[in-house]
Amino acid sequence: MVKLVSLIFTILPVLVSSENILMYLPIASRSYVCAWEPLVLGLAKAGHNVLFVTRFSLPAMPNLTQIEVQTDEMQELEDTLTQKAASSFNITGFIDAVSKTSTGLTKTHQHSLELLRYQLDKRWHLIITSPFLNEMGIILGHYLDIPNVQFLPANAEMLLSYGLGHPDNGAWSSNLPDSTFGRLIYILLNAVYADFVKPYFFVYPQIDLARQMLINFSLNEQDYWKLERNADFSFYMSSILMDNVNPRLPNTAQIGFIHCRDGKPLPPSIEQFYKDSGDTIIYISFGSLIKPEMLGNRTLDIFKKVMKGRRVVWKISGLEEDKDILTGNWFPQQDILAQNKTSIFISQCGLMSIQEAIYHHVPLLCIPVSHEQTLNSAVIERKGLGLKLDSTKMTENMLLDSIEELLNNKSYKLNHIKTLELIMDRPTPILKEAIFWVEHVLRHDGADHLKSRRRYMSMVEFYHLDVMGYMVLILSISSILSVGWWLLVLAYVKKIIKFLNRFRIHSSHIDSTTKTDRKTGKERHEVSENALNNADNDSKNCDNKSSNAELERVVKSSDNCSVSSLAQLSKSFLENNYSNNNKG
Template identity: 30%
Template sequence: MKSFFALVLLVVVLHDSKCAKILGVFPIPVRSHYSLGNALMKGLAEHGHDVTIVTPYIDKNPPKKGSYRQIELTGFAEAHEKHRKNMKMFDMEDMNSFVSLPVFLSIATAGAELTLNHTNVQNLLHSGEKFDAVILPQFMNDAHKGFAAHFDAPLILLSPLGANTWVNMLVANPSPTSYVPDALLSLSSQMTFCDRLTNTVFQVYSHLLNHLLAFPKQEKLYNQYFPNNPPFYDVLYNTSIVLVNSHPSLSQPVPYVPNMIDIGGFHIKPAKTLPDDLQKFLDDSKEGVIYFSMGSNLRSAELPPEKRDVFLSTFAKMKMKILWKWEEDVLPGQPKNVKLGKWLPQQEILAHPNVKLFITHGGLLSTTETIYHGVPVLAIPIAGDQKLNAHRIVNEGFGLSLGYKEISEQTLTQKLDELLNNSKYAKNAKKRSEIFHDRLVGPMETAVYWVEYVIRHRGAPHLKVAGVDLPWYKYMLVDVVGVIFIALVFNSYLFYKITKKICSWFSKPKVQKVKRS
């Protein structure tokens, strides 16, 4: 009889986990961020869940399994594209991280309000619907955590940049500045004294900006749009799990608290069939192909003429074919060995055996995909975490990095010759790929399991460390250090006074007694 009831309970649990209603709010109108959120939510739908995603883009090929409802943030993509065109994206290479961080915070705050104020989001908030879990990207959008409290659902975060300052502070994850560089700094894990000093100062600076500037602004938005919710800071630190877009094959090993889960590479699916023209181009290129793409936000067509001409003159001298993601109809001075494409199926291209090298901006998604397929890299980082990724590429030996300002025909030719003629880069790339694929289960299966785990265990509070509930001065042991410092000062002072007193005794002149006659 007991075994019968156990079986019934198991069926109920499995049924509940397979029929969950899950809300994902992914409002950032950047294709790479959207790709991650869309991939996760589609994966959950394909595992039988009832999924709703708030998004600036509409997927024209929704999953056939499960339920996949898309709530479009109309106007977001168009506004971002207009703003992007007004910016000189390649000039961002010069931006100082200390200056860019408050700019990012300001932009993120404006974006958070636009999302909450959007008509379609307001309709959702007043719909009376219920959800079993709410998934958000963690990217300076803390007011959006109100969705979880509003729908009385566990909060799950997706960290698109791996473990970073914005995530670590919310789940009390340790991040030693001695060997864990901040995602926005151009540092490697092998830091000099000056690097460690810069890293420490920047992380303190980042914490101060968050607590003194970002969080108060986000709290104001939270109170405005979720007036009946619990206090902001109660919700801010109430994360059930963080799905981290990372893996030891992609980045350096760092400390994780129990509710941080690696799912790096979850967005990658097996390569599909290439379009006929690309298939023929790659198949016929027996001498090998270099694939060149600067991603979706950075665009090769916006390269300054002097930089563009460096690539053209260098490629024209090569026997290899070049497949270049070029976003315009015409490339002035296009060499015969260069094929263009406004949009190219990157994963399918990297999977082709004739692709010998990937020239990339070093974004995390592109880095992940090249590791997945085991292709060497020449990284030309511009902004964000790209410089950090470029350092890792060089440190792990499966590629080289070329600074944007350093691009010349000589430097580019030297880097390409080294990468194409030294077999160690291809061998190291294949080794990283082996490490990537050597997992107990795939990253998407891992993500789905942990989302269902949180739902089954009603938020899984047993995974949270006690540090989340401590005020910052207790977590950083400021009070303990303060008491020790005061004790040392007091004891030093006491020792000084005692020593001075003893010395004064011994230094007193002796008074000789004079005998009277």
């Protein structure tokens, strides 16, 4: 009885932890599906019921149901994207490619929803999807009202970061261009994609499709970006040791190299080719999308001449038969890289390929075709893991010298070994960590506790453009006020100087006026005295004249007067003159 109870309690957590997980990835290349494969199979192996909507089916196993989505539009879309990636950029071609992409993905998602129609009635607990070309998965998570985990298996983490509301900072992202102009172009391209191409060509058509095919579905186009920012968890297909050094949100994890594994036995034909070869075999593959003929006839001719007489496994079709060159449309890449005789991997250097090369210690010769691959190639060369060549400028000697350098310089292989040791030196295996976070979200019905409350900030707020705007405004006002204040001070100084000048002139004028007044006063005093004297003299003269006139009049009339009267009159005249002289 005790053993039975113990067995029940042992099995119970497994039963309780079994959840229904929808993994939605109908638009993807084969390499994308390879990156998802470990997580899909790992969750099914952990006991969860997994429904995988995919373009390429995986090996069957318990708890895993698969819906394979194959459409003509998807194949056309893949060809269009491949051709544009391999050609030079022009605006007309870009618009045409985006338009065809929009049409192709809409029809593919329509077919996916038709296949999912009867599955959506189930009780789902979690959806895992990609925010690139598979935005319908984000929309389905909103429609089903379940937690959402995002997984973008490409060197496009800036797109994932942008969607999460936490764009990669050029000051931290060491895989960004170093020049100011390069960083400016990088930021502008991401802004054009995130704010124009993605909403108008990818998201809005998928929302319209959801309105048509999902019952009672409603979502404002302008609110879609909130769904991505509200993702419960997100996986980056990257590693810090591959120069992906960035500040990350707590509800994210880097799971680069998750798909890398040990080699399996080779198919008989390939194994025989290896047995018949010496110690050195060169493996050439440009991925699942880029076909060798896209590199141009000149480049292909260079490869043919340089590879003549060497043992080569080459993923190519239509090549002339050569006993030293094994060709084919597809090869088990990891199994080939795991062979000790595989000495060089010539690749376009997509993200999956470089991680597999590092895992198996095979030096790389990168010949990038797209922008993403150019970034990857720069990291490989900077880390001493290989070399890179430009297919448009490559010559026979350049290719030959690069091959000889990789074969003879053992430092490249040693760098691979050291890098892998650092990558794998972690407390938890990569796949186990990824499964832990998915189950963490399941256990807590989401991961709101890990989300930043600032995730809904606009780009203006995120980059502190509003703060800088206020600072510029304040500095501008302060500058204006400062200039105005100094102009006011200058005006007052000018007034003071003018006043002092006027005061000085006025003082000089007063001094000269005072001196003049003093001189004039003295002269006036002298003139007054002279005038007074003249007046007195005139008065005396007047009196004398009057007396004389009187005397004359008396004398003239003396004939009629007596001598005594005349004497009396003369006495009176003398007295009057004497009296006047005394007064004067």
